[in-house]
Amino acid sequence: MKTAHVYGAGAEKRHVFDFWKEMFMENQIVHFSRRTVSVVLLVAFIGALIGSGTMYLAIRDRLPAAQSASPVQSQNVVHIQAEGVRTVDIKTAVTDAVGKVGPAVVTVINHLAPRGFNPFSGQVESAPKASGSGVFISKDGYLITNNHVVEGSKSLEVILRDGRKLSAKLIGTDVFADLAVLKISEKPPAALEFGNSDALKPGETVVAIGSPLGEFQNTVTVGVVSATGRSLETGQAYRMEDLIQTDAAINRGNSGGPLVNLEGQIIGINTLVVRGDGSAGDVTEGIGFAIASNTVNAVTRQLIDQGSVARPYLGALWQLITPDIARRYQLPVEWGVYLTQVNRSDPAGQAGLQEGDIITKIGNDPIDQNRPFINVLLRHKPGERVQITFVREGRAKSTMVTFGKRAAK
Incomplete structure (x- = not known):
C-alpha cells in the first residue's frame, strides 16, 4: 500500500520591516498625541450614538409596534408536530449495529492446492493460504464471500469470532458478480438480513466489518455512502456494475465482508479498493467498493438453489x-x-x-x-x-x- 503525500500550500514569507514599510511611508510616520486620540474617539462615539438613534427612528416609522405579551387563547393556537422525525445518536447507532453484525462475520481461509514437488529441496512444498472475510445469511449455515477469495481452493475453513475453526463447503460461485456461497454444518452464531440497496443515498452512514490482512478479525471501520451505481473495469472483457462507493476503509482481507447500515442490514459485500499509483499525482488513501445487496441477494439465491447462475x-x-x-x-x-x-x-x-x-x-x-x-x-x-x-x-x-x-x- 502506497502512502499518500499531503502537501501544504506554501505561504510567502515577509519580514517584519516589510510589513511596517507597507503600513507607513518611509520617513513619514505620523505621530498622534494622547489628546488628539481622545478627541477622535469621543467624536466617533457621539457619531455612533446619533447614527444608531437615527436608524432606530427610521425603522420605528416603517414597522408596526410590537404587541405586548398577553395570555394566548388555547383555541387560537395550532400545534404542528413533525411526524417521523427522530434524533439519531450516531455513536450509539454504530455500536448497536456492530453488536448485531459482529457474531455473523467470519474470516475465510482458502487452502490452495500444493505447489508440487521441489527438486532442489527434495520435498513437497506446503500449500499456500489466502484469506478474506464472509458473513452468514441464514441459520442453515450459508455464508457469502467473494469469488476471488475462494478461487483455486483445495479446501476452505472459516474462523468464527470466538476463535473456533470450522470446515466449509463451496456451494457455488459467480465470476461476473464476484460472489461465492459457502456452507458450514453447524448452526452459525448469527445471521444477517439484506437491506434494500436501491434505497441508499449518498451521505448515509455505513459500517464495514472484516479481517484485514487475515489477522485483525472483526475490524470495524465507519464511513458514508459516497456514491451508488458505480461501474469499474475488471481487466477482463466485462465491467463490474451497480457498485456502492464508500470511504469506509476497506483493506486487503476485507474482501467478502459485509457493508451494513445502522440497522445492521447487509447493503453490500466489500469487493475491492482502488488506489492511485502516484505516477500522475493520483495518489489516494483508497476508494472502497461493495457489491450492492440487491445484486447479492439475487445471485446467492440462484447459487443456493442450483449451485450456479x-x-x-x-x-x-x-x-x-x-x-x-x-x-x-x-x-x-x-x-x-x-x-x-x-x-x-x-x-x-x-x-x-x-x-x-x-x-x-x-x-x-x-x-x-x-x-x-x-x-x-x-x-x-x-x-x-x-x-x-x-x-x-x-x-x-x-x-x-x-x-x-x-x-x-
Missing part, C-alpha cells in the same frame, strides 16, 4: 472491436464484437448470424466503452427473445435471437 447463451466466439482496432483493420464501426466462429445449432447460428458479422447492439443497448458486450448480454435472461443489430459487409442489419441457457460458475 443461469446466464444467456449466444453460441459464438468473438473479438472485441475498439477504435484502435477499427482504424488498424479499417472496420466500418468503432465499437462492437467481431464474430470469429458461429455454431449453426446454437442461438446465434439459428438467428442467421455468420462469421465476420459485427454485433453493435443488443436490444436497446449499444456496445461501447461504457457498455461492454458481456455486460449488455448479461442484462438479458435465458429464453428471452431480443433483437440484435449487426454490420455485414458494411451494411447495418438486424435479427431476432432467442438466448440459450448456460450456467456460469
Whole structure:
C-alpha cells in the first residue's frame, strides 16, 4: 500500500520591516498625541450614538409596534408536530449495529492446492493460504464471500469470532458478480438480513466489518455512502456494475465482508479498493467498493438453489472491436464484437448470424466503452427473445435471437 503525500500550500514569507514599510511611508510616520486620540474617539462615539438613534427612528416609522405579551387563547393556537422525525445518536447507532453484525462475520481461509514437488529441496512444498472475510445469511449455515477469495481452493475453513475453526463447503460461485456461497454444518452464531440497496443515498452512514490482512478479525471501520451505481473495469472483457462507493476503509482481507447500515442490514459485500499509483499525482488513501445487496441477494439465491447462475447463451466466439482496432483493420464501426466462429445449432447460428458479422447492439443497448458486450448480454435472461443489430459487409442489419441457457460458475 502506497502512502499518500499531503502537501501544504506554501505561504510567502515577509519580514517584519516589510510589513511596517507597507503600513507607513518611509520617513513619514505620523505621530498622534494622547489628546488628539481622545478627541477622535469621543467624536466617533457621539457619531455612533446619533447614527444608531437615527436608524432606530427610521425603522420605528416603517414597522408596526410590537404587541405586548398577553395570555394566548388555547383555541387560537395550532400545534404542528413533525411526524417521523427522530434524533439519531450516531455513536450509539454504530455500536448497536456492530453488536448485531459482529457474531455473523467470519474470516475465510482458502487452502490452495500444493505447489508440487521441489527438486532442489527434495520435498513437497506446503500449500499456500489466502484469506478474506464472509458473513452468514441464514441459520442453515450459508455464508457469502467473494469469488476471488475462494478461487483455486483445495479446501476452505472459516474462523468464527470466538476463535473456533470450522470446515466449509463451496456451494457455488459467480465470476461476473464476484460472489461465492459457502456452507458450514453447524448452526452459525448469527445471521444477517439484506437491506434494500436501491434505497441508499449518498451521505448515509455505513459500517464495514472484516479481517484485514487475515489477522485483525472483526475490524470495524465507519464511513458514508459516497456514491451508488458505480461501474469499474475488471481487466477482463466485462465491467463490474451497480457498485456502492464508500470511504469506509476497506483493506486487503476485507474482501467478502459485509457493508451494513445502522440497522445492521447487509447493503453490500466489500469487493475491492482502488488506489492511485502516484505516477500522475493520483495518489489516494483508497476508494472502497461493495457489491450492492440487491445484486447479492439475487445471485446467492440462484447459487443456493442450483449451485450456479443461469446466464444467456449466444453460441459464438468473438473479438472485441475498439477504435484502435477499427482504424488498424479499417472496420466500418468503432465499437462492437467481431464474430470469429458461429455454431449453426446454437442461438446465434439459428438467428442467421455468420462469421465476420459485427454485433453493435443488443436490444436497446449499444456496445461501447461504457457498455461492454458481456455486460449488455448479461442484462438479458435465458429464453428471452431480443433483437440484435449487426454490420455485414458494411451494411447495418438486424435479427431476432432467442438466448440459450448456460450456467456460469
